[in-house]
Amino acid sequence: MTDPAVRLVEPLAAAPDAEVTIPGSKSVTNRALLCAALADGTSTLAGALFADDTAAMVGVLRGLGVEVRTDEAAARMVVAGAGRGVGAEPATVDARKSGATSRFVLPAAALTAAPVVVDGAAQLRARPFGPLLDAMVELGAAVRPLAAPGYLPVEVAGPIRGGEVTIPGHLSSQFLSGLMLAAPLLPGGLRVRVSTPLVSVPYVRMTARVMAAFGATGADVTESCVVVPAGSYRGVAYRVEPDASAASYFFAAAAITGGRITVPGLGPDALQGDVAFVDVLAKMGAAVERGRDAITVRGTGTLHGIDVDMADISDTAQTLAAVAVHADSPTRVRGIGFIRRKETDRIGAVVTELRRAGIDATEDEDGFTIHPGTPRPTTFATYDDHRMAMSLALLGLGTPGIGIADPGCVAKTFPTYFEVLDSLR
Numbered sequence: 001m002t003d004p005a006v007r008l009v010e011p012l013a014a015a016p017d018a019e020v021t022i023p024g025s026k027s028v029t030n031r032a033l034l035c036a037a038l039a040d041g042t043s044t045l046a047g048a049l050f051a052d053d054t055a056a057m058v059g060v061l062r063g064l065g066v067e068v069r070t071d072e073a074a075a076r077m078v079v080a081g082a083g084r085g086v087g088a089e090p091a092t093v094d095a096r097k098s099g100a101t102s103r104f105v106l107p108a109a110a111l112t113a114a115p116v117v118v119d120g121a122a123q124l125r126a127r128p129f130g131p132l133l134d135a136m137v138e139l140g141a142a143v144r145p146l147a148a149p150g151y152l153p154v155e156v157a158g159p160i161r162g163g164e165v166t167i168p169g170h171l172s173s174q175f176l177s178g179l180m181l182a183a184p185l186l187p188g189g190l191r192v193r194v195s196t197p198l199v200s201v202p203y204v205r206m207t208a209r210v211m212a213a214f215g216a217t218g219a220d221v222t223e224s225c226v227v228v229p230a231g232s233y234r235g236v237a238y239r240v241e242p243d244a245s246a247a248s249y250f251f252a253a254a255a256i257t258g259g260r261i262t263v264p265g266l267g268p269d270a271l272q273g274d275v276a277f278v279d280v281l282a283k284m285g286a287a288v289e290r291g292r293d294a295i296t297v298r299g300t301g302t303l304h305g306i307d308v309d310m311a312d313i314s315d316t317a318q319t320l321a322a323v324a325v326h327a328d329s330p331t332r333v334r335g336i337g338f339i340r341r342k343e344t345d346r347i348g349a350v351v352t353e354l355r356r357a358g359i360d361a362t363e364d365e366d367g368f369t370i371h372p373g374t375p376r377p378t379t380f381a382t383y384d385d386h387r388m389a390m391s392l393a394l395l396g397l398g399t400p401g402i403g404i405a406d407p408g409c410v411a412k413t414f415p416t417y418f419e420v421l422d423s424l425r
C-alpha cells in the first residue's frame, strides 16, 4: 500500500496510560555499524534501528566492501569487520538523507588511497560539509568536489594521516564525530581542536563511548579539544538502546494529554543526550520518574512556558514547540540557530506551520518563541522532515482536524511512528 498524502490524527478519547516500546537509536546504530565495520572480527548488533538513515549506513558500508547481514524481524545486524580494508577499492556510495551517515563515513572512506565518491539525496546535497572536508585536506586527503565545493557529491581519497587538526563546532558536531571514528586507525591518533562553540555536545561523548565499547578506548573529550589515541576496534556483541529523540514524542504526549507513558530501556547510563528532554518537561510541570531502566512521564494538567537553551538536544526542539502550544505562558527556545541546516530550516518550518494553525509563534535568530493557544483544524506541511511530521502530529491528540502531509517522511528514523502513536488509543 502506498502512503496516503495526508494522515489525519484523531484526538485521543482518553488520556493514555501505557508502556511504549521505542525502536533502537539511530545515532547509536550508525556509530556501532561503523565501529563494527572498522573492527577486526565480527560484531552482532541487537536492538538495531531499521529505518532509512540506518539503511543508508548499511548500504554505504556494503559499498565500501563490508559484509553486513540484517534481520529486521529480530532487529539484528551482523557485521564482518574489515579493519583497515574498509573502502580499499574505488567506490561510489549513497548516504541518502542521512547527515550522520555521510559525515561519519567520509574520514573512514579516506583511510586508504582508493577514491570514494560520497553522494546523497537532494536534501543532503544542500547541507554543509565544508569544515569536515577542509579538515580532511589538512590531514592529507585528496578531496575533489563533484558539485559546489563544500557540498556533496564529493570524491575523497587518502590515506589520511594522524596528528592535529582544527574544525569549527557551531554548525554540526557530526564533523567531529566523523573524525573521531576514523582516528584510532590513524598512525599516532588524532587531536582535534574545536575553534567555535560546539553544538550537540552529548553526541560527541556518545561517539567516544560507542568507540570504547568496540575496543577503541582512551578518547579524551572536552568542548574545545578531543584527543583520540591510536588503537583498533574489535568485533563485539552490542546492544543498541532505544532512540531517545523518538521517545520524546511520547513523553510529550503524556505531558500534553495528562496521561502517563513509560519508555523502557533508557536508564541513567543512557548514551543519548536527548533523554534530557524529560528534564525540560519536568521544569514545565510534568511529573518525571527516571528509573533504573525506564523513564516515565505523567502529565499533571499544569504546563508552564519555559526559556530554555536546547543546543545540546536540538532534535527535540520541535517536540517542545508542540508542547509549548499547551502551556500557560510563552516558551522561548534558544541556542539552536544551527537547526536551520538540518533536513529543512527547522526554525522557519515549525514557526510557519504553527502560525498556519493560528498559533502565535515567531522566529528568533537562534530559536523561536511560541505562545500558547488552541490550534485550528490544519493540514500541516512537513518539509520532508520526519521531526516536523512527528512533532506536529502531537497537536492532533487533543485537537480535531489535524492532518499531517507526506506522513511517509517519518521513515527516515521511525517508520512505525504512526502505528505506535495509534497504540495509545
Ligand SMILES: O=C(O)C1=C[C@@H](OP(=O)(O)O)[C@@H](O)[C@H](O)C1
Pocket (backbone or CB within 6 Å): 026, 027, 028, 099, 100, 171, 172, 173, 174, 177, 199, 200, 203, 314, 315
Ligand atoms: O551525531 C549524531 O548522531 C547526530 C548529531 C546531531 O547533529 P548535529 O551535530 O549536526 O547537530 C543530531 O541532530 C543528529 O540527528 C544526529
Ligand SMILES: C=C(OP(=O)(O)O)C(=O)O
Pocket (backbone or CB within 6 Å): 053, 097, 098, 099, 100, 101, 315, 342, 343, 387, 413
Ligand atoms: C538531523 C537529523 O539527522 P541527520 O543529521 O543525521 O540527517 C535528525 O535525525 O533529526
